[in-house]
Amino acid sequence: MSSAPLLAINDIGIRFGGLAAVQDFFLHMPPRSLYGLIGPNGAGKTTVFNLITGVYQTQTGAMLLEGQPLGGLPPHRITSAGIARTFQNIRLFGDLSVLDNVMLACQLRAKNRIAGTLVRSRASVGEEAAIRMRSLELLDVFDLRARADEPAQSLPYGHQRQLEIVRALATEPKVLLLDEPAAGMNSGEKRQLAQTIRRIRDEFQLAILLIEHDMELVMEICERITVLDHGVTIASGPPEQIQCDPKVIEAYLGVADDEGAEEQSSKGAEEK
Amino acid sequence: MAEFLQTVETSLAVGALYALIALGYTMVYGILKFINFAHSDIVVLGAWISLRIATEVLPKLGIDPRAAPWWAGGAVLLASMAACSIIGFVIERTCYKPLRRAPRLNVLITAIGVSLLLQNLGQLDLFFGTQPARMPSLLPNTPLVQWEFGTEGASRRLVIGLVDVVIFLTAGTLMVLLELLVYRSKLGAAMRAVSFNTETASLMGINVDRIVSLTFMIGSALAAAAGFLYAMKYPGLNQPAHTIWVLLGLKAFVAAVIGGIGNVRGAVIGGFVIAAVEQFGAFYISSNYRDFYVFVLLILMLLVRPTGLLGSTVKVKV
Amino acid sequence: MPSNAAHSPIVLREADALRPPRGHALLRGIGPLLIGVAIAAVMQWGVGPFVGTYVARILLDVGIAIILAVSLNIVNGLAGQFSLGHAGFSALGGYAAGSITYYGSLILWNSSVKHGGPFGAGEWLFVAACLTGGLVAAGAGFIVGLPALRLRGDYLAIATLGFGEIVRVMLQQTGDVIYSARALEQATVNDFFPPPLGGSLGFSGIPTYTSLFWVYLFCAVTIVVAQRLKFSAAGRAMVSIREDEIAAQAMGVNITKWKVRAFVISAFFAGVAGALFAHESGVIISPGDAGFQRSIEIVIMVVLGGKGSITGVLLAAAILSTLPEFLRDFAQYRMIIYALLLIGMMLLRPQGLFGNHEIWDYFKRRRKSSS
Known part of the structure; x- marks a missing residue:
């Protein structure tokens, strides 16, 4: 193997x-x-x-x-x-919250039907909740959960590097x-x-x-x-x-x- | 044959006008990386200031604008260029300089605001009013050359007018001067350095603010010249907020993009290309669609070679 | 932590369990739209009759401006793609819808005047025309979007500007409107080439179905769609493109797909707004409505509102479309004041009224009323 x-x-x-x-x-x-x-x-x-x-x-x-x-x-x-990566010169989505940065990566494995989003179907609401839950779990890898709602650009440099890793992990x-x-x-x-x-x-x-x-x-x-x-x-x-x-x-x-x-x-x- | 040559002649004259205006767009873009939407309004100012000087100042000096000596036109041109470069300086210092570090979209909106301001100030009776006016012909539009083509009965004439020649020569002279300034002088080297990388340039001891101001002044002076020459060719001046001015500016801007925005030589080439496409399209296909050809050319150019004829591609850094 | 199983992605394992109960989901799904219908009804029957035609007319314009600005905000504010062609899409929608109601009325009812009362046959034709206008604009958005979206930043702005101008010139070259049912019957193929849409004078005679009800209903739909997009996977994907295209791709975002989607959705509502505008009484939709000056007015609303902020843009659209009316007493100075406000705003508050935030980030209580 x-x-x-x-x-x-x-x-x-x-x-x-x-x-x-x-x-x-x-x-x-x-x-x-x-x-x-x-x-x-x-x-x-x-x-x-x-x-x-x-x-x-x-x-x-x-x-x-x-x-x-x-x-x-x-x-x-x-x-x-x-294959996921981090960047040498940090490339977070600065205006998005820490959590949203991870959720964006996480949603890659979800279905994200746009029609479902627009009518707010049960499936899409469930999916969104699952993405959120999983993202919060992943933030625990580096103890970032407490800062989940802050904009990514407000994190200190070291945390930004960690968030990049979390974000990469979220793409599974x-x-x-x-x-x-x-x-x-x-x-x-x-x-x-x-x-x-x-x-x-x-x-x-x-x-x-x-x-x-x-x-x-x-x-x-x-x-x-x-x-x-x-x-x-x-x-x-x-x-x-x-x-x-x-x-x-x-x-x-x-x-x-x-x-x-x-x-x-x-x-x-x-x-x- | 005569039609063809006549169209070439018009293209050269109109192209020179577009090129002059396009230079202003391209120089500002080269240095500040934003589309200066207020530039076309400087052209309008140039035309209307020329008109005011010709109709109000010249008579006071005892010169009849309808039978002016040969140098009167040059004096009006220079006065108008000087006035517009001062206006350009003031606009840059008050409206754009505080935004040096703001997102470019904001600068763009500010430029639109400046454009609206100039248009509507211009419409005040205090300045130019809302009525069209007629530019006195400082030059007698005598045909310099007349050639007959074809057989009798079906003969066509080619006329090269004095005004077109003056436009072409004046614009050409200004463009050569600019070329010398940008590529052959120390000041030009500083301008190019600022355009290439503002931060590095300022680290090298270049006074960026002064270069930016200067760029605006030169661009505005060229726009004023274009306005004056435009008024020579088309003496019936529309009121300052008329769409015809906006279109003139837009097409000159397209010329700058086609030549490769940020590139001084490209703007000149672009100006003549646009004029040729417009004039030949208007003459040989249909004059109803003259704006259409220009914008279709723009879209095609953007799809095939977005950086324009002479623009260089910028590699995105990862 | 769970192990990496081959098939089902970890993220979706709990998704089914997290689905909300049916009734709750239905309420959250349809609720905002019902509120929208209620607001539209109040505007039509509660406000409209009491404010007089002048104010009612302003309210119509405000509603249409909101649709235009909120929809442009999807492509410009969320996805960060700077479009200067929004008025072009809008005019296409307006002309398409106008030709459907105008010629449809001539064929169906031998007359182009408004047919039937509230919710009568004529009004449904109008609604269908609005939706078709939206689809036509969305189609144009797709055709323009696909090639244009290879362009970045300013070049995209220039290309969309060119698109709007092309639409304007093409509309100028359309032929005279066919004025009666009789003339329409006798018309030959030649009368339809170029299409009889009024040429440079504009398309006159379109029945005037636009009412406060329909404007604010579509307004509500636009806002609900924009809001749902923004706070969803779709919104995150679009914002990630705005923030950093390379990082977005590295996170698995198909940036071309999302840009085109943003463009198409945005163009659809622009088309609907154009359709509402074309059917407004006292309005003759004309080629100038496709030009870049109109587009710029909409861009200004978005920038003043704050990129991505739906409520901010909504407010900016309302303020900017009524401001000229308030400044009416100053007649020739009003545009000068408008321009000065614009410049001052950019200098003093460059992030727009609300920046990236929504009004409720400041006043949590207001949440209900604006969605």
Whole structure:
């Protein structure tokens, strides 16, 4: 059972202008795995997420989720196929309440008949109540229930990151892509986040792919790590192996100690 | 053949007018990213101020507007441009500057408010009133060139009038000056920097407020010139709130979009394209639908290449 | 926490158990509409006869403005798609409905004047025409919406503006109205090309069925629909598009589908409003009613009301359509005051009267009366 990958990504890539942002990217994730994707800024990590979630269309290769091809599907179809993501630069619906943010994601699995909504049929009222109940349950993952009615934009930064994860979970994904969930957290919060990520994986029985800058966090929780540099996979393997890989040390670990400066420059570099 | 050339000639003159107006739309959009709906009203002001100067100021100076010396027209033009650029400056400072950080829709509504204000102030008897008026012809509209085509009996004439030539040359000169200003001067570099990224530009020490004001003043001056030239070509001026002005502005705006809104050269090309489509459509298909061709072209353009002929595509960041 | 079973989504597992009891559901479903009927009846028979024709006429205009503004708010306020073509849809609906009642009356009753009393045959023809007008506009909304919605922000605004202007020019080129049943019988195919809708002078002679009852009934329907959309999965989907299209897609929202839906629903009610307008006594619907100046008036109502706020927009529509009447004493200054108010409002209260909120967020008690 576990031999067949849940998510199989074979040789995807994209060029922007003449520049290969990502090329020859392979990733096979078994069910309930927790993998990491690391690399220096501008290495193409977020671009990989954008390729998987259909924001960009891959120009080569193929992606399969439980054997079903994902290539060419628009982003919303990929989400309903079972891949959810968070965003590096938080993209909550700021004017909507915390609860509504989660309900929006939750309703993906509901029928949402528009005629039913307009006549307020029993089925649609029941559905709405179920969406609300489930959303409130999900907010408990991060103790956000108490703030359910506040506008999302009024949450503190850390809570916004958590809400992004809750929102992604609400789409009932099979694979969850987390883009720098620990950004801006202190070490205590990071340790808590590591536990939460494991707990999410176990409770929701998901495969999780994590982009993260904090090496300690990645090494601690990820079973396998893929390292990107300039869009090319330079190493892939369990954390112990990655830690001693000379190419990785050269490309990544050597510059990893001034994170603050990197984050500044990442905005432009990552999106070329 | 004669009809064809005549249509080309009209297209060039009308196109120059559209281009002048389109420049104002495109410059404001380039820098502040909003559609300045009040721009067409500046054209109206330009035309009516010219008329007032010609009918009231010139006689006081002892100049008969119907037999004015050659420089009188130029003086009226410059006076009108100066007046409108001051008005443009005041509007920008009072109505748009406080909204620099507001949602663009709000700025748009404010522009509509300004437009309504100008139209209705203009209708007051204190200013221009609600009656149409006739612009004195500062130029004798003598045909410069007359060519006969075809055989006798079925001959057609091609007439190139002085007014059209003056329109084309004046507009052309202004556009060349603007081109030099935007692409060849330090000030132009600052304008382009603000248009590209306002925040970075201000970090680089550019005084953004001054550049924005300047943009409005230049745009308004060009609009005033267009208004003056329009009054030369079509001396029967409608009252300031007439739909004909709104349509003139709308079509010039379409020209800016077709050329690629935010792009100065695009606006000029767009102006001539719109005029050609309108004039040729009116002459060869049916003049009832002249507005129709322009807006259909707009829709087609938006569907095929929404950023216009010379516009660049902006990649959405994720 | 429940495990991830293969078929039924977790979110729906409790849905059936959470269905409300039948009677309660029926009451909540139909109740607001019954209130709407009651309000419409009060307007028609309780208010209309006592305020005189002048005020009654203003009340009609207010009702129609509310339908237009609340419906535009669906596409503009909720879904965040800036349309400058709302008057175009409205005029299409008005012309379609007007031609049905006018030529229908000529064929059925040999005369284009109002036929029958309250709820008589003529009035039902009128209601059917209003709905058809709505459908015609909705169809146009679909045709325009599908390609235009690939455009973002200002470009969509420009394209819809172009659409409205095209409608205006096309309506100008229609032919003369056929004035009698006799003439209609004798008309040849040529008399229908271009369609006999009055040309640039407008479509005159449309029977004047529009009454306070029908205006406020449709008004109530529009408000109920807008309110139900807003506070439902549909509303969340639309608002998510307004807030962030990429995030919306990542949450599984089919943004094209929802944009088109917003456009079609919004256009439908614009068409109904146009139909009511066309049948108003003392009104001749004309091509100018499709132009962008009319569209802008409606946009202003939405912005002043606050994006997405149904009650705010409702109030703004009522204020803005009566304001010129209040300023009547100032004659030529009234539009100047209107313009200054508009600019001042944008400078001082840019989020509109109520921002994103509804009136009841401020006064919880008022909830009943406005839905």
